[in-house]
Amino acid sequence: MKLALLLAAVDARIGGVMVFGDRGTGKSTAVRALAALLPPVSAALAGFHAEGSAPPAPKATVPVPFVDLPLGATEDRVVGALDLERALGAGVKAFEPGLLARANGGFLYIDEVNLLEDHIVDLLLDVAASGENVVEREGLSVRHPARFVLVGSGNPEEGELRPQLLDRFGLSVEVRTPQDLASRVEILKRCDAFERTPVDFAEVWRAAEKKTLKQIARGRAGLAKVAMSDAMLARASGLCMAVGADGLRGELTLMRAARALAALEGKLEVTPDHIARVAPLALRHRLRRGVLDETGSTVRIERALDELAAA
Incomplete structure:
Protein backbone atom coordinates (compact mmCIF):
# COMPACT_ATOMS: atom_id res chain seq x y z
CA MET A 1 0.00 0.00 0.00
CA ARG A 176 -4.78 -7.80 5.43
CA THR A 177 -4.66 -7.76 9.22
CA PRO A 178 -1.12 -8.82 10.28
CA GLN A 179 -1.01 -12.45 11.35
CA ASP A 180 2.39 -12.47 13.07
CA LEU A 181 2.62 -11.58 16.75
CA ALA A 182 5.70 -9.35 16.46
CA SER A 183 4.05 -7.00 13.95
CA ARG A 184 0.88 -6.65 16.02
CA VAL A 185 2.84 -5.90 19.19
CA GLU A 186 4.93 -3.28 17.33
CA ILE A 187 1.73 -1.60 16.08
CA LEU A 188 0.38 -1.46 19.63
CA LYS A 189 3.62 0.06 20.92
CA ARG A 190 3.71 2.76 18.24
CA CYS A 191 0.05 3.69 18.68
CA ASP A 192 0.53 3.90 22.43
CA ALA A 193 3.70 6.01 22.07
CA PHE A 194 1.92 8.45 19.76
CA GLU A 195 -1.08 8.80 22.08
CA ARG A 196 1.12 9.40 25.15
CA THR A 197 3.77 11.72 23.69
CA PRO A 198 2.88 12.76 20.13
CA VAL A 199 5.62 15.43 19.91
CA ASP A 200 8.36 13.01 20.97
CA PHE A 201 6.98 10.32 18.68
CA ALA A 202 7.06 12.71 15.69
CA GLU A 203 10.63 13.68 16.52
CA VAL A 204 11.74 10.04 16.50
CA TRP A 205 10.42 9.60 12.95
CA ARG A 206 11.34 13.05 11.60
CA ALA A 207 14.55 11.84 9.91
CA ALA A 208 12.72 8.96 8.20
CA GLU A 209 10.00 11.35 6.99
CA LYS A 210 12.58 13.75 5.56
CA LYS A 211 14.22 10.85 3.73
CA THR A 212 10.88 9.85 2.19
CA LEU A 213 10.17 13.46 1.27
CA LYS A 214 13.52 13.78 -0.54
CA GLN A 215 12.89 10.47 -2.29
CA ILE A 216 9.52 11.69 -3.65
CA ALA A 217 10.99 15.04 -4.73
CA ARG A 218 13.88 13.25 -6.47
CA GLY A 219 11.44 10.88 -8.15
CA ARG A 220 9.30 13.71 -9.49
CA ALA A 221 12.33 15.61 -10.75
CA GLY A 222 13.88 12.57 -12.43
CA LEU A 223 10.75 10.97 -13.88
CA ALA A 224 11.11 12.53 -17.34
CA LYS A 225 14.69 11.25 -17.61
CA VAL A 226 13.82 7.58 -16.99
CA ALA A 227 14.12 5.49 -20.15
CA MET A 228 12.15 2.33 -20.90
CA SER A 229 13.69 0.28 -23.70
CA ASP A 230 11.74 -1.57 -26.37
CA ALA A 231 12.74 -4.81 -24.66
CA MET A 232 11.16 -3.65 -21.39
CA LEU A 233 8.03 -2.43 -23.20
CA ALA A 234 7.78 -5.84 -24.87
CA ARG A 235 8.22 -7.51 -21.49
CA ALA A 236 5.37 -5.43 -20.00
CA SER A 237 3.06 -6.15 -22.95
CA GLY A 238 4.03 -9.83 -22.94
CA LEU A 239 3.13 -10.08 -19.27
CA CYS A 240 -0.27 -8.46 -19.87
CA MET A 241 -0.94 -10.92 -22.71
CA ALA A 242 0.18 -13.87 -20.57
CA VAL A 243 -2.23 -13.08 -17.74
CA GLY A 244 -5.08 -12.11 -20.08
CA ALA A 245 -5.49 -8.48 -18.99
CA ASP A 246 -8.29 -6.82 -20.97
CA GLY A 247 -7.52 -3.73 -23.03
CA LEU A 248 -4.36 -1.65 -23.01
CA ARG A 249 -4.94 0.31 -19.81
CA GLY A 250 -3.09 -2.33 -17.80
CA GLU A 251 0.15 -2.09 -19.74
CA LEU A 252 0.02 1.70 -19.87
CA THR A 253 -0.30 1.72 -16.09
CA LEU A 254 2.43 -0.91 -15.80
CA MET A 255 4.75 1.25 -17.93
CA ARG A 256 4.06 4.41 -15.89
CA ALA A 257 4.35 2.63 -12.55
CA ALA A 258 7.65 0.95 -13.53
CA ARG A 259 9.05 4.34 -14.59
CA ALA A 260 7.85 5.94 -11.34
CA LEU A 261 9.52 3.19 -9.30
CA ALA A 262 12.80 3.62 -11.20
CA ALA A 263 12.61 7.40 -10.61
CA LEU A 264 11.81 6.85 -6.94
CA GLU A 265 15.02 4.80 -6.64
CA GLY A 266 17.08 7.35 -8.59
CA LYS A 267 17.57 5.04 -11.59
CA LEU A 268 17.70 6.21 -15.20
CA GLU A 269 16.38 3.03 -16.83
CA VAL A 270 13.55 0.58 -16.13
CA THR A 271 14.70 -2.97 -15.39
CA PRO A 272 12.83 -6.32 -15.28
CA ASP A 273 12.88 -6.02 -11.47
CA HIS A 274 10.93 -2.75 -11.60
CA ILE A 275 8.29 -4.35 -13.82
CA ALA A 276 8.03 -7.40 -11.58
CA ARG A 277 7.56 -5.31 -8.43
CA VAL A 278 4.77 -3.12 -9.78
CA ALA A 279 2.99 -5.76 -11.89
CA PRO A 280 0.71 -7.05 -9.10
CA LEU A 281 -0.31 -3.47 -8.25
CA ALA A 282 -1.09 -2.57 -11.87
CA LEU A 283 -2.71 -5.81 -13.04
CA ARG A 284 -4.31 -7.75 -10.18
CA HIS A 285 -7.67 -5.94 -10.54
CA ARG A 286 -7.71 -6.30 -14.33
CA LEU A 287 -7.74 -10.09 -14.63
CA ARG A 288 -10.76 -12.15 -15.55
CA ARG A 289 -11.70 -14.73 -12.96
CA GLY A 290 -11.30 -18.19 -14.41
CA VAL A 291 -14.10 -20.56 -13.45
CA LEU A 292 -11.69 -23.45 -12.95
CA ASP A 293 -8.74 -21.40 -11.64
CA GLU A 294 -8.93 -20.97 -7.89
CA THR A 295 -5.59 -19.15 -7.60
CA GLY A 296 -5.63 -15.47 -6.69
CA SER A 297 -4.78 -12.69 -9.14
CA THR A 298 -1.40 -11.96 -7.55
CA VAL A 299 -0.38 -15.63 -7.73
CA ARG A 300 -1.30 -15.77 -11.42
CA ILE A 301 0.80 -12.68 -12.13
CA GLU A 302 3.79 -14.08 -10.21
CA ARG A 303 3.47 -17.36 -12.09
CA ALA A 304 3.45 -15.51 -15.43
CA LEU A 305 6.52 -13.50 -14.35
CA ASP A 306 8.38 -16.73 -13.54
CA GLU A 307 7.48 -18.18 -16.94
CA LEU A 308 8.68 -15.03 -18.75
CA ALA A 309 11.93 -15.07 -16.81
CA ALA A 310 12.52 -18.73 -17.71
CA ALA A 311 11.75 -18.21 -21.41
Whole structure:
Protein backbone atom coordinates (compact mmCIF):
# COMPACT_ATOMS: atom_id res chain seq x y z
CA MET A 1 0.00 0.00 0.00
CA LYS A 2 2.78 2.43 0.88
CA LEU A 3 4.60 1.68 -2.38
CA ALA A 4 1.42 2.29 -4.42
CA LEU A 5 0.84 5.64 -2.69
CA LEU A 6 4.46 6.72 -3.25
CA LEU A 7 4.24 5.82 -6.95
CA ALA A 8 1.02 7.83 -7.29
CA ALA A 9 2.69 10.77 -5.55
CA VAL A 10 5.58 10.65 -8.04
CA ASP A 11 3.36 10.37 -11.14
CA ALA A 12 -0.31 11.37 -10.84
CA ARG A 13 -0.90 10.05 -14.41
CA ILE A 14 -0.82 6.53 -12.97
CA GLY A 15 -4.48 7.08 -12.18
CA GLY A 16 -4.93 6.75 -8.45
CA VAL A 17 -4.95 3.88 -5.98
CA MET A 18 -7.68 1.50 -4.85
CA VAL A 19 -7.11 -0.10 -1.45
CA PHE A 20 -9.29 -3.04 -0.43
CA GLY A 21 -8.83 -4.61 2.97
CA ASP A 22 -9.95 -5.40 6.47
CA ARG A 23 -11.35 -2.70 8.72
CA GLY A 24 -8.87 -0.98 11.03
CA THR A 25 -5.74 -1.74 8.99
CA GLY A 26 -4.63 1.88 8.61
CA LYS A 27 -5.85 2.50 5.04
CA SER A 28 -7.08 6.07 5.58
CA THR A 29 -4.29 6.79 8.08
CA ALA A 30 -1.64 5.99 5.46
CA VAL A 31 -3.23 8.25 2.83
CA ARG A 32 -3.60 11.18 5.24
CA ALA A 33 -0.04 10.69 6.46
CA LEU A 34 1.36 10.89 2.93
CA ALA A 35 -0.60 14.08 2.16
CA ALA A 36 0.65 15.66 5.40
CA LEU A 37 4.20 14.59 4.60
CA LEU A 38 4.41 16.18 1.15
CA PRO A 39 5.95 19.66 0.80
CA PRO A 40 3.61 22.67 0.46
CA VAL A 41 2.43 23.40 -3.08
CA SER A 42 2.08 26.69 -4.91
CA ALA A 43 -1.16 28.44 -3.94
CA ALA A 44 -1.64 29.32 -7.61
CA LEU A 45 -1.75 25.62 -8.55
CA ALA A 46 -3.91 24.34 -5.66
CA GLY A 47 -7.60 24.71 -4.99
CA PHE A 48 -9.99 26.85 -7.02
CA HIS A 49 -9.53 30.50 -7.91
CA ALA A 50 -12.68 32.28 -9.02
CA GLU A 51 -12.58 34.65 -11.97
CA GLY A 52 -12.12 38.23 -10.86
CA SER A 53 -10.58 37.28 -7.51
CA ALA A 54 -7.14 38.54 -6.54
CA PRO A 55 -4.46 36.03 -7.63
CA PRO A 56 -2.31 34.45 -4.91
CA ALA A 57 1.09 36.00 -4.22
CA PRO A 58 3.70 34.55 -6.65
CA LYS A 59 5.59 32.66 -3.95
CA ALA A 60 2.62 31.83 -1.71
CA THR A 61 2.32 28.17 -0.74
CA VAL A 62 -0.38 26.10 0.93
CA PRO A 63 -0.42 22.58 2.43
CA VAL A 64 -1.16 19.81 -0.05
CA PRO A 65 -4.97 19.65 -0.30
CA PHE A 66 -6.55 16.56 1.21
CA VAL A 67 -10.28 16.27 0.63
CA ASP A 68 -12.57 13.58 2.07
CA LEU A 69 -15.55 12.73 -0.11
CA PRO A 70 -18.50 11.64 2.08
CA LEU A 71 -20.67 8.75 0.90
CA GLY A 72 -23.83 10.87 0.82
CA ALA A 73 -22.35 13.61 -1.37
CA THR A 74 -24.58 14.81 -4.19
CA GLU A 75 -23.29 15.42 -7.71
CA ASP A 76 -23.56 19.21 -7.19
CA ARG A 77 -21.50 18.95 -4.00
CA VAL A 78 -18.83 17.02 -5.89
CA VAL A 79 -18.53 18.99 -9.14
CA GLY A 80 -19.86 22.40 -8.03
CA ALA A 81 -23.01 24.31 -8.90
CA LEU A 82 -24.67 27.69 -9.24
CA ASP A 83 -24.21 29.89 -6.15
CA LEU A 84 -27.88 30.35 -5.28
CA GLU A 85 -27.25 32.94 -2.57
CA ARG A 86 -25.51 35.29 -5.01
CA ALA A 87 -27.98 34.48 -7.76
CA LEU A 88 -30.98 35.40 -5.59
CA GLY A 89 -29.37 38.25 -3.66
CA ALA A 90 -27.33 40.01 -6.33
CA GLY A 91 -28.89 38.61 -9.47
CA VAL A 92 -25.56 37.34 -10.82
CA LYS A 93 -24.59 33.87 -11.94
CA ALA A 94 -21.61 32.69 -9.97
CA PHE A 95 -19.95 29.31 -9.56
CA GLU A 96 -19.87 27.65 -6.15
CA PRO A 97 -16.87 25.27 -6.29
CA GLY A 98 -17.29 21.65 -5.26
CA LEU A 99 -15.03 19.05 -3.73
CA LEU A 100 -13.16 18.49 -7.02
CA ALA A 101 -12.09 22.15 -7.06
CA ARG A 102 -10.86 21.95 -3.47
CA ALA A 103 -8.85 18.80 -4.23
CA ASN A 104 -6.96 20.38 -7.13
CA GLY A 105 -3.22 19.88 -6.63
CA GLY A 106 -3.68 17.29 -3.88
CA PHE A 107 -5.54 14.13 -2.89
CA LEU A 108 -9.22 13.17 -3.10
CA TYR A 109 -9.96 10.33 -0.70
CA ILE A 110 -13.09 8.16 -0.77
CA ASP A 111 -13.60 5.76 2.11
CA GLU A 112 -15.96 2.86 1.33
CA VAL A 113 -15.82 3.73 -2.39
CA ASN A 114 -17.63 0.47 -3.15
CA LEU A 115 -20.72 1.93 -1.42
CA LEU A 116 -20.65 5.17 -3.43
CA GLU A 117 -23.17 5.54 -6.25
CA ASP A 118 -21.72 4.27 -9.53
CA HIS A 119 -22.41 7.46 -11.50
CA ILE A 120 -20.45 9.51 -8.92
CA VAL A 121 -17.50 7.10 -9.08
CA ASP A 122 -17.60 7.21 -12.89
CA LEU A 123 -17.63 11.01 -12.83
CA LEU A 124 -14.67 11.12 -10.44
CA LEU A 125 -12.64 8.76 -12.58
CA ASP A 126 -13.36 10.80 -15.72
CA VAL A 127 -12.19 14.02 -14.08
CA ALA A 128 -9.14 12.33 -12.52
CA ALA A 129 -8.13 11.06 -15.97
CA SER A 130 -8.67 14.36 -17.82
CA GLY A 131 -7.44 16.71 -15.08
CA GLU A 132 -10.32 19.05 -15.81
CA ASN A 133 -13.84 19.52 -14.42
CA VAL A 134 -16.59 20.85 -16.68
CA VAL A 135 -19.82 22.09 -15.10
CA GLU A 136 -22.96 22.97 -17.06
CA ARG A 137 -25.71 24.18 -14.73
CA GLU A 138 -28.68 26.57 -15.20
CA GLY A 139 -27.03 28.43 -18.04
CA LEU A 140 -23.69 28.49 -16.22
CA SER A 141 -20.68 26.99 -17.98
CA VAL A 142 -17.45 26.58 -16.00
CA ARG A 143 -14.27 24.69 -16.82
CA HIS A 144 -11.51 24.51 -14.22
CA PRO A 145 -8.42 22.36 -13.53
CA ALA A 146 -8.95 19.39 -11.21
CA ARG A 147 -5.69 17.50 -11.02
CA PHE A 148 -5.55 15.23 -7.99
CA VAL A 149 -4.52 11.76 -6.86
CA LEU A 150 -7.70 9.73 -6.41
CA VAL A 151 -7.50 7.19 -3.59
CA GLY A 152 -10.37 4.86 -2.76
CA SER A 153 -10.64 2.31 0.00
CA GLY A 154 -13.21 -0.27 0.95
CA ASN A 155 -14.02 -3.59 2.58
CA PRO A 156 -14.85 -6.34 0.01
CA GLU A 157 -17.33 -7.87 2.49
CA GLU A 158 -19.55 -4.81 1.99
CA GLY A 159 -19.72 -5.17 -1.79
CA GLU A 160 -17.36 -5.19 -4.74
CA LEU A 161 -16.71 -2.24 -7.02
CA ARG A 162 -17.99 -2.86 -10.55
CA PRO A 163 -15.13 -4.31 -12.69
CA GLN A 164 -15.37 -1.55 -15.31
CA LEU A 165 -14.94 1.07 -12.58
CA LEU A 166 -12.24 -0.84 -10.72
CA ASP A 167 -10.29 -1.11 -13.99
CA ARG A 168 -10.13 2.70 -14.17
CA PHE A 169 -8.05 2.93 -10.99
CA GLY A 170 -4.36 2.81 -11.84
CA LEU A 171 -3.15 0.64 -8.97
CA SER A 172 -4.95 -1.77 -6.66
CA VAL A 173 -3.74 -3.28 -3.39
CA GLU A 174 -5.18 -5.61 -0.78
CA VAL A 175 -4.41 -5.02 2.89
CA ARG A 176 -4.78 -7.80 5.43
CA THR A 177 -4.66 -7.76 9.22
CA PRO A 178 -1.12 -8.82 10.28
CA GLN A 179 -1.01 -12.45 11.35
CA ASP A 180 2.39 -12.47 13.07
CA LEU A 181 2.62 -11.58 16.75
CA ALA A 182 5.70 -9.35 16.46
CA SER A 183 4.05 -7.00 13.95
CA ARG A 184 0.88 -6.65 16.02
CA VAL A 185 2.84 -5.90 19.19
CA GLU A 186 4.93 -3.28 17.33
CA ILE A 187 1.73 -1.60 16.08
CA LEU A 188 0.38 -1.46 19.63
CA LYS A 189 3.62 0.06 20.92
CA ARG A 190 3.71 2.76 18.24
CA CYS A 191 0.05 3.69 18.68
CA ASP A 192 0.53 3.90 22.43
CA ALA A 193 3.70 6.01 22.07
CA PHE A 194 1.92 8.45 19.76
CA GLU A 195 -1.08 8.80 22.08
CA ARG A 196 1.12 9.40 25.15
CA THR A 197 3.77 11.72 23.69
CA PRO A 198 2.88 12.76 20.13
CA VAL A 199 5.62 15.43 19.91
CA ASP A 200 8.36 13.01 20.97
CA PHE A 201 6.98 10.32 18.68
CA ALA A 202 7.06 12.71 15.69
CA GLU A 203 10.63 13.68 16.52
CA VAL A 204 11.74 10.04 16.50
CA TRP A 205 10.42 9.60 12.95
CA ARG A 206 11.34 13.05 11.60
CA ALA A 207 14.55 11.84 9.91
CA ALA A 208 12.72 8.96 8.20
CA GLU A 209 10.00 11.35 6.99
CA LYS A 210 12.58 13.75 5.56
CA LYS A 211 14.22 10.85 3.73
CA THR A 212 10.88 9.85 2.19
CA LEU A 213 10.17 13.46 1.27
CA LYS A 214 13.52 13.78 -0.54
CA GLN A 215 12.89 10.47 -2.29
CA ILE A 216 9.52 11.69 -3.65
CA ALA A 217 10.99 15.04 -4.73
CA ARG A 218 13.88 13.25 -6.47
CA GLY A 219 11.44 10.88 -8.15
CA ARG A 220 9.30 13.71 -9.49
CA ALA A 221 12.33 15.61 -10.75
CA GLY A 222 13.88 12.57 -12.43
CA LEU A 223 10.75 10.97 -13.88
CA ALA A 224 11.11 12.53 -17.34
CA LYS A 225 14.69 11.25 -17.61
CA VAL A 226 13.82 7.58 -16.99
CA ALA A 227 14.12 5.49 -20.15
CA MET A 228 12.15 2.33 -20.90
CA SER A 229 13.69 0.28 -23.70
CA ASP A 230 11.74 -1.57 -26.37
CA ALA A 231 12.74 -4.81 -24.66
CA MET A 232 11.16 -3.65 -21.39
CA LEU A 233 8.03 -2.43 -23.20
CA ALA A 234 7.78 -5.84 -24.87
CA ARG A 235 8.22 -7.51 -21.49
CA ALA A 236 5.37 -5.43 -20.00
CA SER A 237 3.06 -6.15 -22.95
CA GLY A 238 4.03 -9.83 -22.94
CA LEU A 239 3.13 -10.08 -19.27
CA CYS A 240 -0.27 -8.46 -19.87
CA MET A 241 -0.94 -10.92 -22.71
CA ALA A 242 0.18 -13.87 -20.57
CA VAL A 243 -2.23 -13.08 -17.74
CA GLY A 244 -5.08 -12.11 -20.08
CA ALA A 245 -5.49 -8.48 -18.99
CA ASP A 246 -8.29 -6.82 -20.97
CA GLY A 247 -7.52 -3.73 -23.03
CA LEU A 248 -4.36 -1.65 -23.01
CA ARG A 249 -4.94 0.31 -19.81
CA GLY A 250 -3.09 -2.33 -17.80
CA GLU A 251 0.15 -2.09 -19.74
CA LEU A 252 0.02 1.70 -19.87
CA THR A 253 -0.30 1.72 -16.09
CA LEU A 254 2.43 -0.91 -15.80
CA MET A 255 4.75 1.25 -17.93
CA ARG A 256 4.06 4.41 -15.89
CA ALA A 257 4.35 2.63 -12.55
CA ALA A 258 7.65 0.95 -13.53
CA ARG A 259 9.05 4.34 -14.59
CA ALA A 260 7.85 5.94 -11.34
CA LEU A 261 9.52 3.19 -9.30
CA ALA A 262 12.80 3.62 -11.20
CA ALA A 263 12.61 7.40 -10.61
CA LEU A 264 11.81 6.85 -6.94
CA GLU A 265 15.02 4.80 -6.64
CA GLY A 266 17.08 7.35 -8.59
CA LYS A 267 17.57 5.04 -11.59
CA LEU A 268 17.70 6.21 -15.20
CA GLU A 269 16.38 3.03 -16.83
CA VAL A 270 13.55 0.58 -16.13
CA THR A 271 14.70 -2.97 -15.39
CA PRO A 272 12.83 -6.32 -15.28
CA ASP A 273 12.88 -6.02 -11.47
CA HIS A 274 10.93 -2.75 -11.60
CA ILE A 275 8.29 -4.35 -13.82
CA ALA A 276 8.03 -7.40 -11.58
CA ARG A 277 7.56 -5.31 -8.43
CA VAL A 278 4.77 -3.12 -9.78
CA ALA A 279 2.99 -5.76 -11.89
CA PRO A 280 0.71 -7.05 -9.10
CA LEU A 281 -0.31 -3.47 -8.25
CA ALA A 282 -1.09 -2.57 -11.87
CA LEU A 283 -2.71 -5.81 -13.04
CA ARG A 284 -4.31 -7.75 -10.18
CA HIS A 285 -7.67 -5.94 -10.54
CA ARG A 286 -7.71 -6.30 -14.33
CA LEU A 287 -7.74 -10.09 -14.63
CA ARG A 288 -10.76 -12.15 -15.55
CA ARG A 289 -11.70 -14.73 -12.96
CA GLY A 290 -11.30 -18.19 -14.41
CA VAL A 291 -14.10 -20.56 -13.45
CA LEU A 292 -11.69 -23.45 -12.95
CA ASP A 293 -8.74 -21.40 -11.64
CA GLU A 294 -8.93 -20.97 -7.89
CA THR A 295 -5.59 -19.15 -7.60
CA GLY A 296 -5.63 -15.47 -6.69
CA SER A 297 -4.78 -12.69 -9.14
CA THR A 298 -1.40 -11.96 -7.55
CA VAL A 299 -0.38 -15.63 -7.73
CA ARG A 300 -1.30 -15.77 -11.42
CA ILE A 301 0.80 -12.68 -12.13
CA GLU A 302 3.79 -14.08 -10.21
CA ARG A 303 3.47 -17.36 -12.09
CA ALA A 304 3.45 -15.51 -15.43
CA LEU A 305 6.52 -13.50 -14.35
CA ASP A 306 8.38 -16.73 -13.54
CA GLU A 307 7.48 -18.18 -16.94
CA LEU A 308 8.68 -15.03 -18.75
CA ALA A 309 11.93 -15.07 -16.81
CA ALA A 310 12.52 -18.73 -17.71
CA ALA A 311 11.75 -18.21 -21.41
